Amino acid sequence: xxxxxxxARFLRLARSLTMPLLVAGALLxxxxxxxxxxxxxxxxxxxxxxxxxxxxxxxxWLGMGAWTAIAIASLVELVWRHPLAGIGAxxxxxxxxxxxxxCLITGSLWGRPAWGTWWVWDGRLTxxxxxxxxxCAYLALADAANRDGESGSxxxxxxxxxxxxxxxxxxxxxxxxxxxxxxxxxxxxxxEMAPEFLYxxxxxxxxxxxxxxxxxxxxxxxxxxDAQAEARLRRRAMEAxxx
Amino acid sequence: MYEGLNHWGFVYASYALGVGGTAVxxxxxxxxxxxxxxxxxAARERGRDQ
Numbered sequence: 001x002x003x004x005x006x007x008a009r010f011l012r013l014a015r016s017l018t019m020p021l022l023v024a025g026a027l028l029x030x031x032x033x034x035x036x037x038x039x040x041x042x043x044x045x046x047x048x049x050x051x052x053x054x055x056x057x058x059x060x061w062l063g064m065g066a067w068t069a070i071a072i073a074s075l076v077e078l079v080w081r082h083p084l085a086g087i088g089a090x091x092x093x094x095x096x097x098x099x100x101x102x103c104l105i106t107g108s109l110w111g112r113p114a115w116g117t118w119w120v121w122d123g124r125l126t127x128x129x130x131x132x133x134x135x136c137a138y139l140a141l142a143d144a145a146n147r148d149g150e151s152g153s154x155x156x157x158x159x160x161x162x163x164x165x166x167x168x169x170x171x172x173x174x175x176x177x178x179x180x181x182x183x184x185x186x187x188x189x190x191x192e193m194a195p196e197f198l199y200x201x202x203x204x205x206x207x208x209x210x211x212x213x214x215x216x217x218x219x220x221x222x223x224x225x226d227a228q229a230e231a232r233l234r235r236r237a238m239e240a241x242x243x
Numbered sequence: 244m245y246e247g248l249n250h251w252g253f254v255y256a257s258y259a260l261g262v263g264g265t266a267v268x269x270x271x272x273x274x275x276x277x278x279x280x281x282x283x284x285a286a287r288e289r290g291r292d293q
Contacts, residue, residue, distance in 0.1 A: 022269065029265075033258060048250040055261035098268050106257040113248045211265060218272040225279035232286040 007224055010084055014217045022214035029058075029207025035200045043197075049113040050197070052106055057201055058208040059103040063131060064167055066096025066212070067160075070138070071167075074160035084220070089160055090142045091219035095212055097135035104128060115180050123173030124181040127166060134163040 036054035043050035070089045077085035107125065108118045119125065138159055145153035174183045185193045193201070 030262075033262065037254070037258060049253055051254045052257045055257050059261070095268060095272075098264060102261060102264055105260060109253045109257045113250045113253050208265070211269065215268060215272045218269075218276040222272070222276040222279040225276070225283040229279070229283040229286040232283070236286075236289070 007084065011221065011224065014221055018214050018217045018221070021210045021217070025207050025210030025212075025214060027207070029204055029211060032200050032204035032207055036204065040196055040200055046114050049110055052110040053197060054200055054204045056103060056106040056110055058205040059099045059106060060128070061205060062208060062212055063096060063100030063103050063128070064170055065209075066092050066099065067131060067134070067164060068167055070096065070160040071164035074157035077157045078154060078161070086157060087220055087223050088216070089157065090146075091216045091223060093135060093139050093142060094219065095215045097132060097139065099208075099212070100128065100132040100135055104132060111180070117180075120180055122179040122181065123177035124170065124179050127170040127173050131166055131170060134166060138163065 033054055036051045040051060040054075042048045069092050073085045073089035073092070076082045077089065104125075107128070111120075112118050138156060141159055142156040145156055171184075173179065174181050
């Protein structure tokens with residue numbers, strides 16, 4: 001893990017991975033979405049609205065997975081002071097917020113034809129909305145720490161760790177409380193989903209995950225390049241001051 | 244299933260948001276990365292010139 005604490009080594013790896021991840025992710029997710037629109041059959045109970053599954057479920061998994069990654073990176077930053085962990089957590093936050101919001105909107109678009117309502121204040125929907133608000137707060141906190149010149153501030157990392165308490169609440173909400181939302185159809189090693197939906201869903205999830213990885217690498221490269229430019233300008237200003 | 248509704252409008256809206264939103268996310272991240280790396284390279288060049 002500490003082998004990648006060297007930004008130069010990390011940048012070499014990131015440069016070689018960014019575009020392949022993006023291209024593979026785009027091709028795989030577009031193929032899965034084409035299957036979702038034109039290949040997959042309508043479902044017996046939910047009709048054609050079930051096709052929203054291929055966008056909604058990957059977005060939900062990525063929204064939750066991204067905060068889990070922020071929590072792990074925050075722990076690594078706090079315990080081991082890994083220099084790239086904080087940068088990684090900051091880079092994950094915006095795509096994570098996007099996928100959480102996409103999950104909420106597509107869930108609402110699915111709820112109207114399937115349940116007859118756009119929104120209900122039940123455990124699953126409300127805890128997912130809380131996750132989106134947590135992302136907004138994390139982004140504001142990380143931005144404020146960066147503007148104050150405290151990019152190594154521990155506050156966003158502590159917030160990232162504390163916010164992770166919401167992830168099991170989202171996951172178990174449909175089991176703990178009554179909900180219009182269906183319980184999980186897929187768990188470790190078993191699935192109640194028909195193959196024509198399952199394989200398309202897995203392809204869409206892998207495709208969007210690869211795009212997510214490429215976006216995180218791009219955002220990490222941008223943060224590192226900004227920091228390097230800033231350090232260079234500061235060094236030149238100090239040299240000019242000494243002369 | 245809620246009867247009497249055409250589902251396709253909801254499906255198309257979801258796909259348009261998913262594809263369009265992801266494309267915007269990728270493009271803004273790519274542009275931010277290119278801008279930052281150009282700024283870093285310019286600072287490096289200026290350092291060499293002096």
